[in-house]
Every structure is written in C-alpha cells, then in structure tokens.
Amino acid sequence: MSKWVIKGLRTGIKTTQYPRKMETASGVSPGLPTAAKGTEKEVQELVFNCPTGAIERSGNQLTVDYNYCIHCFRCKRGSQSPMGWDYGYEWAANTKDSGANRGLGSAFNRSINIRFVDGGACGACISEIEQLNKPYYNMHRLGFFATPTPREADVLLVAGPVTDHMRLPLKKAYDAMPTPKLVMAVGACALSGGIFGPSFMSDAGVSELIPVDVAVPGCPPPPLAIIHGLLLAVKRKSSALLTSSEVRG
Amino acid sequence: MVEASNAVVINGIIVFLSLCGIGIILAALLSNRMNPFGLSLVASIASVSVLLVGGEVLLSGHSVQTELWTLPFLGTLTFKIDRLSALFVFITGLVFLPVSIFSAGYLKRYLNRYNLKTFSIFYYLLFASIVLVLISGDILSFLIAWEVMSIFSYLLVNYEHEHEETTRSGFLMLAMSEAGTIMVILAFLIMAKASGSLDFAALRASAGGLGEVARWAVFLLSFFGFGVKAGLVPSSTWLPRAHPVAPGNVSALLSGVVLNLGIYGITRVNADLLPVSQVGPGLIVLIIGSISALVGILYAATENDMKKMLAHSSIENMGIITAGLGAGFVFAASGLPVLAGIAFIAALYHLINHSLYKSLLFLGAGSVDYAVGTRDMDRLGGLIKIMPWTALFFLAGSLSIAALPPFNGFVSEWLTLQTMLQSSAIHSAGEKIVFALSGAALALTAALAVTTFVKAFAMSFLGMGRSKRVKKVGEVRRSMIIPMGILALSCLLFGILPTYVVPVLDKTVAPLVHEKVADELVPPFFTVDKGDPKFGGAFVSEFHDLGAQVGRSYLPGRGLVILHRGLEKNPVVFAMSTSYTFIVLLFLLGGTFILVKVLTRARKVRRAAAWDGGIRRLLPEMTYTATGFSNPVRVIFNAVFHPSTIEDTKETVAGHFRTAIKNGRKEVHIIDRLIFKPITSFIQSVAVTLAKMHAGSINVYAAYVLIGLVLVLVVQRLLL
Numbered sequence: 010m011s012k013w014v015i016k017g018l019r020t021g022i023k024t025t026q027y028p029r030k031m032e033t034a035s036g037v038s039p040g041l042p043t044a045a046k047g048t049e050k051e052v053q054e055l056v057f058n059c060p061t062g063a064i065e066r067s068g069n070q071l072t073v074d075y076n077y078c079i080h081c082f083r084c085k086r087g088s089q090s091p092m093g094w095d096y097g098y099e100w101a102a103n104t105k106d107s108g109a110n111r112g113l114g115s116a117f118n119r120s121i122n123i124r125f126v127d128g129g130a131c132g133a134c135i136s137e138i139e140q141l142n143k144p145y146y147n148m149h150r151l152g153f154f155a156t157p158t159p160r161e162a163d164v165l166l167v168a169g170p171v172t173d174h175m176r177l178p179l180k181k182a183y184d185a186m187p188t189p190k191l192v193m194a195v196g197a198c199a200l201s202g203g204i205f206g207p208s209f210m211s212d213a214g215v216s217e218l219i220p221v222d223v224a225v226p227g228c229p230p231p232p233l234a235i236i237h238g239l240l241l242a243v244k245r246k247s248s249a250l251l252t253s254s255e256v257r258g
Numbered sequence: 259m260v261e262a263s264n265a266v267v268i269n270g271i272i273v274f275l276s277l278c279g280i281g282i283i284l285a286a287l288l289s290n291r292m293n294p295f296g297l298s299l300v301a302s303i304a305s306v307s308v309l310l311v312g313g314e315v316l317l318s319g320h321s322v323q324t325e326l327w328t329l330p331f332l333g334t335l336t337f338k339i340d341r342l343s344a345l346f347v348f349i350t351g352l353v354f355l356p357v358s359i360f361s362a363g364y365l366k367r368y369l370n371r372y373n374l375k376t377f378s379i380f381y382y383l384l385f386a387s388i389v390l391v392l393i394s395g396d397i398l399s400f401l402i403a404w405e406v407m408s409i410f411s412y413l414l415v416n417y418e419h420e421h422e423e424t425t426r427s428g429f430l431m432l433a434m435s436e437a438g439t440i441m442v443i444l445a446f447l448i449m450a451k452a453s454g455s456l457d458f459a460a461l462r463a464s465a466g467g468l469g470e471v472a473r474w475a476v477f478l479l480s481f482f483g484f485g486v487k488a489g490l491v492p493s494s495t496w497l498p499r500a501h502p503v504a505p506g507n508v509s510a511l512l513s514g515v516v517l518n519l520g521i522y523g524i525t526r527v528n529a530d531l532l533p534v535s536q537v538g539p540g541l542i543v544l545i546i547g548s549i550s551a552l553v554g555i556l557y558a559a560t561e562n563d564m565k566k567m568l569a570h571s572s573i574e575n576m577g578i579i580t581a582g583l584g585a586g587f588v589f590a591a592s593g594l595p596v597l598a599g600i601a602f603i604a605a606l607y608h609l610i611n612h613s614l615y616k617s618l619l620f621l622g623a624g625s626v627d628y629a630v631g632t633r634d635m636d637r638l639g640g641l642i643k644i645m646p647w648t649a650l651f652f653l654a655g656s657l658s659i660a661a662l663p664p665f666n667g668f669v670s671e672w673l674t675l676q677t678m679l680q681s682s683a684i685h686s687a688g689e690k691i692v693f694a695l696s697g698a699a700l701a702l703t704a705a706l707a708v709t710t711f712v713k714a715f716a717m718s719f720l721g722m723g724r725s726k727r728v729k730k731v732g733e734v735r736r737s738m739i740i741p742m743g744i745l746a747l748s749c750l751l752f753g754i755l756p757t758y759v760v761p762v763l764d765k766t767v768a769p770l771v772h773e774k775v776a777d778e779l780v781p782p783f784f785t786v787d788k789g790d791p792k793f794g795g796a797f798v799s800e801f802h803d804l805g806a807q808v809g810r811s812y813l814p815g816r817g818l819v820i821l822h823r824g825l826e827k828n829p830v831v832f833a834m835s836t837s838y839t840f841i842v843l844l845f846l847l848g849g850t851f852i853l854v855k856v857l858t859r860a861r862k863v864r865r866a867a868a869w870d871g872g873i874r875r876l877l878p879e880m881t882y883t884a885t886g887f888s889n890p891v892r893v894i895f896n897a898v899f900h901p902s903t904i905e906d907t908k909e910t911v912a913g914h915f916r917t918a919i920k921n922g923r924k925e926v927h928i929i930d931r932l933i934f935k936p937i938t939s940f941i942q943s944v945a946v947t948l949a950k951m952h953a954g955s956i957n958v959y960a961a962y963v964l965i966g967l968v969l970v971l972v973v974q975r976l977l978l
Contacts, residue, residue, distance in 0.1 A: 159869055160869050178873070181869070182869070184866045184867065185866060
C-alpha cells in the first residue's frame with residue numbers, strides 16, 4: 010500500500026510544460042496541412058481527394074480552411090505530395106463573431122469555470138477534452154476548472170455539430186450562464202458541421218445557434234490545442250489563423 | 259377592587275353562556291345559507307368574552323368562585339376560576355376567536371350537502387362545555403361538562419357522516435374517550451372517598467390522608483385516563499384517524515383546545531389536587547411524554563396527508579408538554595421547587611404555543627383542502643403563486659412549530675430542553691439517565707420536526723403543481739385569511755415577547771410549586787441597580803461594566819430569558835433573547851437589503867429560466883415528491899415503521915407465467931402493533947377456546963347447568 014508514495018516520488022512530475030515551454034514530445038499533435046503550390050495535375054488531385062472540401066484553389070495555389078479540415082492525411086499521402094504539414098498545435102483562433110459575447114475581463118485570467126456541452130459529438134473530441142483533467146495535461150494548474158452547472162460557468166465548451174436534440178439544451182445552457190461569458194467551439198464539427206452537418210438531423214456548427222468567440226479546429230483537436238484555446242480565451246496566448254496563408258515564391 | 263374583578267368575571271361568564279344560548283336559538287331559526295355567518299358572529303363575540311374572563315383572572319390573580327345550584331343527593335355544582343383555569347380559558351378563547359371567523363367561509367363547502375344548523379348547535383355546545391370543564395370547581399360539574407364535551411367533539415368530528423371512514427374513526431374516538439373517562443371517574447372516586455366530598459377544595463384539603471397505594475392508583479388512572487384526551491402514547495391512535503375526517507375548523511379546535519383539556523386534567527389532579535410527592539410518577543410522565551414526542555414526529559415525518567401529518571405532530575407536541583410536566587413533577591418531588599416551576603412554565607408555554615400554531619396550520623390545511631380539494635402533499639405543489647396569503651401564514655406556522663427563532667415554538671422548546679439539562683441538580687444516577695435519554699429523544703424530535711415541516715411547506719406550496727386541480731384554484735376568501743393572520747401574528751408575538759409571558763405563567767405556576775421563579779427566569783438584568791439584594795454584587799458590576807445600564811430608559815422591559823444563574827464569577831449559564839434577536843435580525847435584514855440595493859443600483863438585471871439540466875420540459879412528475887423527501891427518515895427508522903410488503907401478482911391461466919407484479923407497502927402503527935394487536939389476539943384466542951364449550955347439543959347445556967348447580971352447592975357447603 011505504501012509503495013505508491015515511493016513510486017509516485019520516483020516517477021516525478023510528468024505533466025506537460027506547456028504553456029511555459031513548448032511541448033516537444035512526439036505524438037502530442039497529428040498536425041495540420043498548411044498550403045501547397047504544385048502542377049495543375051497535383052493541384053486537381055489534392056482538391057479532388059479532400060473529403061470535406063477544406064482545400065481551396067486559386068490558380069496553382071492551394072490554401073486550407075481549418076473550419077473543415079479533419080487532418081485525414083489524404084493530401085499528404087505519398088512522397089510526391091507538395092502539401093506542407095505543420096506538426097504544431099497552437100491552432101485556436103478568434104472567430105468573426107469574437108466580441109459578440111461580453112468577453113471575460115482580466116479578473117478571469119487565472120480562474121475560469123468551464124461547462125462542457127456535447128452537441129452530438131462522435132466521441133473523439135470528448136475523449137480529448139477528458140484528457141485535460143488527467144495528470145499529463147492537468148488544466149487545473151492553469152486555473153481552469155470544470156463545473157456541472159452553467160450558472161457558475163464562464164466558458165461554454167461545445168463539441169459536435171449540434172444535433173436537433175441538443176439544440177434546446179445548448180441554448181438553455183447558454184442562456185443560463187451569467188455574463189461575462191465566452192463560447193468555445195471545439196473540433197471541425199462544432200466549427201462547420203464537419204463530416205456530419207449540415208444535414209437532416211444536425212446544424213452546421215455552433216455558430217448557427219449562438220455566437221462563438223474561440224474556435225479550435227481539428228478532428229479531434231489534440232488536448233494541447235484545446236488548452237491553447239482556453240489560454241486564448243483569457244488572452245494569455247495569441248490567436249492563430251483559421252485559413253492557411255499561401256505558399257510564397 | 260376584588261369585588262369589581264369578581265363582577266367582571268362572573269358577568270363575563272354569564273354573558274358567554276347566554277351568548278351560547280342565543281347562538282343556539284339563532285342557529286335553529288336562521289336558514290342554512292345564513293347559518294355560517296351567524297355562527298361566526300355570535301361565536302366570535304362569545305370568544306371575546308371568554309378572552310376577557312381569562313385575561314382578567316390571569317392578570318389580576320383573584321380566584322373567583324360561585325355556586326350554581328344544588329342537586330338533590332349529589333351535591334352542589336360550583337364554578338371556580340383560579341389562574342390555572344384562567345390560562346386554559348384564555349387559550350380556548352384565543353383559538354376559538356379565529357376559528358369562529360374562519361368557519362363563516364369554510365362552512366360554505368357543506369351548503370346543500372349537510373345540515374349547517376346542527377353544526378352550529380354542536381359548535382356552541384362544545385364551546386360552552388369546554389369552558390365549563392375548565393371552570394368547574396367540583397367533580398360532578400367537571401364530569402358532566404367533560405362528558406358533554408366528549409360527545410359533542412365526537413359529533414363534530416363525525417359531521418361528514420356519509421363517509422364510512424368518518425363513522426368508523428368517530429366510533430374509535432368515542433370509545434377511547436369513554437374508556438379514558440371511566441379511568442378518570444375511578445381516580446376521582448378514590449379521592450372523593452378519602453375526603454367525603456365532591457368539592458375540589460375538599461379534595462385538596464384531604465390529599466394528605468391518602469395512602470401510598472391510593473396515591474399511585476389516582477396517579478395512574480388520572481394520567482392514563484386524561485392521557486387519552488391529550489393523545490399520549492399508548493392511547494394516541496384515535497388522533498390521526500379522527501383528524502383527517504373532521505372538518506377543517508373542527509380539526510383546529512380538536513388540536514388547539516380539546517387536547518389541552520387532557521393536559522389540564524393531568525395538571526389539575528397531579529399538581530394541584532393531589533400533588534405528586536414521589537419521583538416515580540414524575541419519571542413515568544417524563545418517559546411517556548418523550549416516547550409520545552418521538553413516535554408522533556416519526557409518523558408525522560413520513561405522512562403525506564396534510565391533516566394526518568398535523569395530527570401526528572399534535573401527538574409529538576403533547577409529548578413535549580407532558581415531558582415538561584414530568585420533569586416538573588420529578589423536580590418538585592426531589593425538593594427543587596425553582597426548577598419545578600421552570601419546567602411547568604416551559605410546559606405551559608409550549609401548550610399555548612402549540613394551540614396557536616397548530617390551529618393556524620390546521621386552518622391552513624383546511625384552506626388548501628377547501629380550495630384544491632385534496633390534502634395529499636404528493637399531489638399539491640406550487641400553491642404559493644395561487645394562494646400567497648395562505649402560504650405566508652402556513653410558513654409562519656411551520657417556522658413556529660419547527661422551533662425556529664424568532665417564532666414562539668423556539669422559546670418553549672428551548673426552555674424545555676434546557677430544563678432537561680438541569681437534571682444535574684438531581685442526585686440519583688438512575689433519574690439522571692432517564693433525564694438524559696428523554697432530553698436526547700426530545701432533541702431528536704426537534705430535529706425531525708424541522709424535516710417534517712420543511713417538507714409540509716415546500717411540497718405543498720413551492721415547486722410545481724403536481725395535479726391538474728392545483729392549476730384551477732384561487733386564493734380563499736378574506737374571512738378565511740384574516741383568522742390565519744391573527745394566529746400567525748400571535749405566534750410571532752408570543753415568540754418575541756417571552757419576557758412578558760413568563761411572569762404571567764409564573765403567577766399561574768406559583769400556587770402549584772409554592773415558589774416564584776420569574777426573577778430567576780427573566781431577571782431585569784439591564785435595569786437592576788447595584789446593591790439589589792436579589793442579585794450578587796459581582797454579577798451586577800459585570801453587567802454595568804458591559805454598559806448595560808446605558809440605554810436603560812429606552813429599553814421597554816426585561817429582554818433576556820436565562821435558565822440558570824450560576825456562580826458570582828460566571829453569572830449566566832444559559833441565556834437567550836428572542837426580543838433582541840428579532841430587533842437585530844430586522845436591522846440586519848433591512849441593512850442588507852438597502853446595501854444590496856445601493857451596490858447594485860447600476861446593474862442591469864437579465865432574467866432567464868432557471869437551469870433545469872437542459873431538458874425539453876420539466877414535468878410535474880419529474881419533480882421531488884413528499885414521499886421522496888421523507889424517504890431517508892423512512893429508511894433510517896425502518897425498525898420502527900416495520901413495513902410489510904404486499905405482492906400482488908397476476909398469472910396466466912396455466913400459472914406458468916406472471917403477467918403483472920404489483921408491490922404495495924403496508925404499515926401498522928407501532929402502538930397498534932406492539933400494544934393493541936397482542937391484546938386483541940389474546941382475547942380472540944380466549945374467545946375461541948371458550949367457544950368450544952358451545953357444542954350445540956342441548957344435553958351438554960343441561961349438563962353445564964347441573965355441574966354449575968353442584969359447584970355452587972359445594973362451595974356454599976364448604977364456606978358456611
């Protein structure tokens with residue numbers, strides 16, 4: 010019984026250093042496509058292969074809309090692919106709706122309560138969000154806490170395309186939150202409906218129902234990206250872009 | 259002065275009795291439609307006259323005695339009002355006044371269904387007989403009035419006689435009440451035999467002449483006989499059955515007045531006529547009181563019928579009063595008159611309080627029943643939006659009965675529990691243990707009472723209406739709200755002004771314990787001067803150092819209730835002051851309100867629905883029910899409730915498959931289960947054995963006659 014104390018001490022602190030230092034361990038992020046410039050054939054093939062239509066073409070320049078990208082690697086497959094790939098994870102970005110909600114003031118910098126609503130997610134985002142509570146990512150060290158009731162919540166974390174059945178509960182939770190408040194959409198589905206929506210049973214993302222302040226792309230976004238989103242919500246990190254910039258030269 | 263006071267009292271009684279007479283004639287003459295109004299008018303005036311009579315004797319303190327007339331062979335009928343009678347008379351008036359006003363509206367529900375003339379007549383006769391019980395000065399008039407009271411309270415309970423349940427409960431009530439009366443008559447006869455007179459004064463004078471066995475007999479017979487009326491264990495089973503079937507206003511009278519008569523009888527016989535001189539009877543009273551309190555509140559906590567719940571709670575409160583009396587008897591018998599006086603004051607204070615808040619709660623339950631048509635708390639809910647005034651006054655009653663300051667229940671329960679703690683003054687270890695256990699039982703009772711009345715108020719008035727009927731109703735008429743308001747206000751006043759009530763009660767108790775305790779219990783701390791002989795020098799200077807004398811000209815009177823003045827160094831042991839608490843509470847609440855208003859004046863308020871977990875629609879069926887709320891109590895005290903499960907199964911014709919299983923739950927009240935069931939089954943088994951003699955053959959019967967004859971002859975031969 011007493012072994013766990015010794016074992017724990019011997020193991021030491023395994024929690025990630027992020028955001029103090031960038032996390033460099035392998036496998037913390039699947040990465041995202043950045044941009045590509047190629048021949049007509051290559052460009053056509055890449056656009057054709059993208060299952061969610063995230064790749065946009067102008068001439069022979071390709072950019073990626075992260076609202077749709079599910080980083081399926083189809084555009085990266087094969088050694089000849091011109092698609093660039095970024096293995097980082099600081100993906101969270103402010104949306105065009107940012108500021109529609111009365112944002113959190115500086116008093117919330119190191120203490121926010123988060124209410125998570127599953128708007129019909131497939132489970133991937135949920136299991137990534139779950140990781141935030143576990144020792145490796147441990148969001149409590151940053152002052153982020155989960156709460157069961159929206160009456161105490163400052164940030165509403167939503168995953169999933171918002172199915173018909175979850176529309177009312179999501180709206181109710183949003184209405185029940187006191188101001189100031191923020192809404193954070195996690196995952197491609199929550200941003201654009203992803204591979205599910207819009208359809209006969211779901212919307213095309215959270216922003217159709219309530220204004221979204223912070224978007225975290227990815228399918229699913231790795232836990233570090235979600236932490237980046239939370240840090241962005243309290244303005245401790247800067248925003249990334251939701252569309253990749255073109256390849257120069 | 260004395261003569262003037264006497265004249266007021268005697269004239270008051272004459273006015274009261276003639277008002278009752280006028281009322282009866284009026285009731286017979288008026289139509290059914292007009293009868294409730296006539297009843298409420300005349301009975302309220304009669305109640306006021308009763309209040310005047312009681313108040314006059316209580317405050318002036320002169321006993322008033324008058325002889326009515328002499329019956330041949332039996333004796334003289336005398337009336338005597340001393341302070342003890344006056345206190346009970348006063349409470350009677352205090353309860354009858356609002357209940358009479360309430361009746362005007364409430365009785366409308368019986369119009370065209372039952373004869374309201376008979377109701378009015380019964381009502382006046384009950385009122386008159388209750389007052390006569392309290393002021394009778396000899397055994398004969400007491401018993402006549404007592405019987406009249408018993409019969410008319412039965413007739414009023416049985417008023418909705420078309421229901422079979424009502425009739426059955428009424429018979430049970432009548433039977434138990436008569437059994438109690440027989441015991442009381444026996445007790446009186448034992449005393450009368452020793453004194454040779456039926457007059458109470460003669461009984462009191464000759465009390466010393468009774469032997470040990472006779473004293474015990476009188477105590478046991480009177481305590482358990484009157485205990486039936488007071489609803490004490492083990493003769494409490496009639497109460498929860500009679501209450502739900504009685505009309506709402508009659509329930510209020512039953513709990514607020516009629517139960518008091520049982521306590522009056524116990525006090526009159528065992529504290530006044532034949533004072534308990536031993537510790538034993540006192541301990542019995544204490545134990546029975548504590549058990550009644552605990553059993554009463556346990557069943558109240560799990561009951562969902564509003565009136566049944568209140569009836570069980572009446573048993574509890576009568577238990578607390580009786581426990582206080584028992585403590586008083588023990589202290590008096592152990593030669594501690596001051597503590598005895600305090601215990602009696604606690605008991606009588608609780609009696610007043612119980613009368614006030616229980617009649618208030620019964621009127622509230624009656625109003626709910628009147629408006630909604632059901633008393634099942636599982637089907638009520640959300641009434642505060644529809645009946646705001648009823649809800650407010652029911653809340654006041656619930657707070658009072660749950661013993662929360664600043665309402666009146668707190669004062670008397672505080673006094674009772676503190677009295678239990680004073681058992682350290684007793685030397686015998688056994689008695690101390692009894693006191694400790696009783697104190698623990700009463701403390702548990704107090705806690706459960708809070709649970710019970712949180713449930714009663716919350717499940718009936720808050721949340722969502724759990725039946726369709728609730729949505730259709732409105733507030734009851736004003737003539738039913740005002741009486742509840744009167745009672746709620748009295749509950750508050752008796753709660754915040756204990757220092758004015760205690761001296762009056764002290765004068766009532768003083769003749770019983772031969773000691774004045776008002777200065778012990780409510781000392782004039784803040785107005786006492788240095789050098790007062792009653793208060794030690796160190797004690798007074800300590801208070802002066804605190805600055806107690808600073809605002810003495812502004813303080814309206816004695817404000818603290820303390821239980822014990824300890825040593826010179828450490829003067830106060832237990833003290834409380836609901837008066838000052840109330841003032842401070844008002845300031846705090848008002849201050850907080852103003853502060854919040856000022857601080858948030860610039861804030862915009864956004865109104866949104868309460869968070870319900872995001873469900874589509876919160877249905878009444880989804881909300882917490884009364885059964886659910888009280889289930890923890892049911893589980894914890896499973897050994898007491900001892901429920902048996904009834905399984906009702908349906909099977910296919912061949913019996914291979916069960917098509918439906920229905921589980922029910924049946925509870926037998928612990929008193930019925932442990933006491934009455936064994937007795938009835940024993941008697942039945944005896945009857946079955948004896949029945950074997952009746953073989954039906956005429957020859958056998960002829961043989962019985964012959965054997966009987968021979969036996970008689972043999973016995974006669976042997977004896978003579």
